[in-house]
Structure formats: C-alpha cells, structure tokens
Amino acid sequence: MILFINACVxxxxRTKRLAEVLLEGRREEVTEICLERCAFPRVDEEFLCRRDRLVSEGKLDDPMFDLTNAFARADEIxxxxxxxxxxxxxxxxxYLELVNVVGITFRYRSDGVPEGxxxxxxxxxxxxxxxPVVPEEFGYGYVKALCLGYYGIPEVCLVQAAGLDIEGADAEEILQREIRRLREEKA
Ligand SMILES: Cc1cc2nc3c(=O)[nH]c(=O)nc-3n(C[C@H](O)[C@H](O)[C@H](O)COP(=O)(O)O)c2cc1C
Structure with a gap:
C-alpha cells in the first residue's frame, strides 16, 4: 500500500498535480490522507498522558493510533x-506529531539511539x-531527518518545481517540464 499524505490546501x-503524476499508473493500492479534512486533536498534556498510558499498556491498536499505524505499515509513502x-x-x-509514537514508528535502543x-x-x-529555490533545511530536510533518524526509512527523495510565482514566469511550463521529467523517469 502506498500512503499518499496530501498536505495541499x-x-x-500545483503540488497535488505533481504528486498525482508520480502516483499515476502505480499498480499498488494508494491510500490518501487529505490533511485538510483531518480534525487533529490538540496535543496537550491530557492527550500526551492518555497516549503514554495506552503505549505503556501495549494498547497500540487503540483508534488514537490509526494514523500512526497506517504510516508505520505503509510500503511506500x-x-x-x-x-x-x-x-x-x-x-x-x-500530522507528524501524531505519527511520532515510541513503540509504533520508532523505539529507543538501550544505548539511546532511535531505531525505526x-x-x-x-x-x-x-x-x-x-x-526560485527550495532550501532543504526546514521543509523537505526536516521530513528527511525524521525518516533517516527515527522512522528507519532509508530512501528519501525530493520532487519539486520552483519559481512558480516569480513575475513573468510561465508557471504552467515549469510544471509541465517537471511532469515530463517524472513521466520519462517512470517509462
Ligand atoms: C501561506 C503561504 C506561504 C508561502 N511561503 C512561501 C515561501 O516561504 N517561499 C516561497 O518560495 N513560496 C512561498 N509561497 C508560495 C507557494 O510556495 C507557491 O505558490 C506554491 O506553488 C503553492 O503550491 P500549491 O499550488 O500546491 O498551492 C507561499 C504561499 C502561501 C499561500
């Protein structure tokens, strides 16, 4: 199962259009989570206490962990x-705050190093x-650090189209160039 986490608003x-090209023609089942439609709980103290209690009791199939389990069990994301x-x-x-659960998406080894x-x-x-640019550090780079440092997902790739809102830019042409590249890569 491919888990498609749609954070487009x-x-x-245009981001969603690119993702759809990436996913087109895939034979695996694609499960989409549209974050716009998710009513996220507030991660306050009460929430954290309840979560810690469920984890310590081993109740990892509680509905509170539905998003977490779907993430942990996906074959590709x-x-x-x-x-x-x-x-x-x-x-x-x-979404990532809900997904980061010790015991489901990662655990700590006895030497303190997280294991995916x-x-x-x-x-x-x-x-x-x-x-014009997508610097790595706070967006893609942050997710990549979580994948490599916590989740144990070894291959993390970036697909991007930049410069879409620059005055005079032909946004559709920039997008089409990336769409062609993606389709060629898949062919
Ligand atoms: C709230 C908001 C914040 C944005 N911040 C940035 C930014 O920091 N740097 C940038 O290059 N573009 C920024 N943009 C422009 C978007 O990255 C750009 O329009 C993008 O293509 C929007 O994607 P979408 O078509 O999938 O909605 C921002 C747009 C919005 C609405």
Missing part, C-alpha cells in the same frame, strides 16, 4: 506539501515553491 494545487514560509503547512506538522519501526523503504516528498 488550494483546490488548484508520498507526501505532497507546498512550500510555505520556508517550510510546509502546519497541518503536516500536526516503519515498513516503508522509500518516501518521496513533493513540493512546489513560489520563489
């Missing part, structure tokens, strides 16, 4: 997230940016 999202304020929409951070528990071998991060 706009109806005409695709995230689509527009580049917002040097990072990504807040809903993706809310996720099945996926590959995560692709799809993004588009208004400006």
């Amino acid at each position: 706009r109806g005409q999202s 695709v995230i689509a997230a527009p580049y917002w304020d040097l990072s990504f929409p807040a809903a993706l951070k809310q 528990l996720c099945r996926a071998k590959k995560l692709t991060y799809v993004t588009t940016a208004g400006g």
Whole structure:
C-alpha cells in the first residue's frame, strides 16, 4: 500500500498535480490522507498522558493510533506539501506529531539511539515553491531527518518545481517540464 499524505490546501494545487503524476499508473493500492479534512486533536498534556498510558499498556491498536499505524505499515509513502514560509503547512506538522509514537514508528535502543519501526523503504516528498529555490533545511530536510533518524526509512527523495510565482514566469511550463521529467523517469 502506498500512503499518499496530501498536505495541499488550494483546490488548484500545483503540488497535488505533481504528486498525482508520480502516483499515476502505480499498480499498488494508494491510500490518501487529505490533511485538510483531518480534525487533529490538540496535543496537550491530557492527550500526551492518555497516549503514554495506552503505549505503556501495549494498547497500540487503540483508534488514537490509526494514523500512526497506517504510516508505520505503509510500503511506500508520498507526501505532497507546498512550500510555505520556508517550510510546509502546519497541518503536516500536526500530522507528524501524531505519527511520532515510541513503540509504533520508532523505539529507543538501550544505548539511546532511535531505531525505526516503519515498513516503508522509500518516501518521496513533493513540493512546489513560489520563489526560485527550495532550501532543504526546514521543509523537505526536516521530513528527511525524521525518516533517516527515527522512522528507519532509508530512501528519501525530493520532487519539486520552483519559481512558480516569480513575475513573468510561465508557471504552467515549469510544471509541465517537471511532469515530463517524472513521466520519462517512470517509462
Ligand atoms: C501561506 C503561504 C506561504 C508561502 N511561503 C512561501 C515561501 O516561504 N517561499 C516561497 O518560495 N513560496 C512561498 N509561497 C508560495 C507557494 O510556495 C507557491 O505558490 C506554491 O506553488 C503553492 O503550491 P500549491 O499550488 O500546491 O498551492 C507561499 C504561499 C502561501 C499561500
């Protein structure tokens, strides 16, 4: 199962269009989680206490962990997230806060080093940016660090189209160039 985490907000999202090209023709089942439609709980003290209690009691199939278990069990993961304020929409951070659960997506070895528990071998991060560059550190780089340092997902790739909002830029042509590249790569 490919887990498609859709963090796009706009109806005409160009990031989502790129992700759809990446996913087209795949024979595996694709399960989409549209973060815009998720009512995320507030991760407050009460939430954390309940979560810790469920984990310590081994109740990892509690509905509280549905998103976490889906992430941990996916064979491959695709995230689509527009580049917002040097990072990504807040809903993706809310989602990742729910997914990071000791005992489901990772555990600590006795020497304190995190060890990944996720099945996926590959995560692709799809993004588009208004400006000319997508620096790694706060968006894609952050997700990549989680994959490599916690989840145990060894292959992390970036698909991007940048410069879409620059005055005079032909956004559709930039997008089509990346779409052609993706289709050629798959052929
Ligand atoms: C709230 C918001 C914040 C943004 N922040 C940035 C930014 O920091 N850097 C940048 O290059 N573009 C920024 N943009 C422009 C988007 O990255 C660009 O329009 C992108 O293609 C939007 O993706 P979408 O078509 O999938 O919605 C921002 C757009 C919005 C709406």
